[in-house]
Amino acid sequence: MGVSMRQGPESWQSGAACRGPQSQAFFPPSHAERKEEKLAREARAKAICAECRVRPDCLDYAIRIREPHGIWGGLNEVERKQVLERRAG
Numbered sequence: 001m002g003v004s005m006r007q008g009p010e011s012w013q014s015g016a017a018c019r020g021p022q023s024q025a026f027f028p029p030s031h032a033e034r035k036e037e038k039l040a041r042e043a044r045a046k047a048i049c050a051e052c053r054v055r056p057d058c059l060d061y062a063i064r065i066r067e068p069h070g071i072w073g074g075l076n077e078v079e080r081k082q083v084l085e086r087r088a089g
């Protein structure tokens with residue numbers, strides 16, 4: 001999720017593995033992105049999430065605030081929406 005771009009009061013953010021230059025992988029670029037570019041970018045971000053010790057907190061936070069963009073907690077916006085829908089039953 002590129003924590004450096006999203007400062008906030010959440011204490012777990014200090015343990016985020018996506019701080020620094022690799023944070024670019026967590027959000028779409030300003031130019032149009034082809035599907036295969038998006039998939040490759042998201043795969044890079046998700047690989048970082050897989051090693052991140054605050055992943056559960058990050059995912060819960062993104063779902064709680066209905067974050068509409070980017071990779072958070074290893075999931076993209078569509079995948080988070082699916083989690084929300086499952087939780088809603």
Ligand code: SF4
Pocket residue numbers: 001002003015016017018019026048049050052053054055056058059071072073074
């Ligand atoms: S789970 Fe992913 S997006 Fe969330 S803080 Fe960790 S590396 Fe960043």
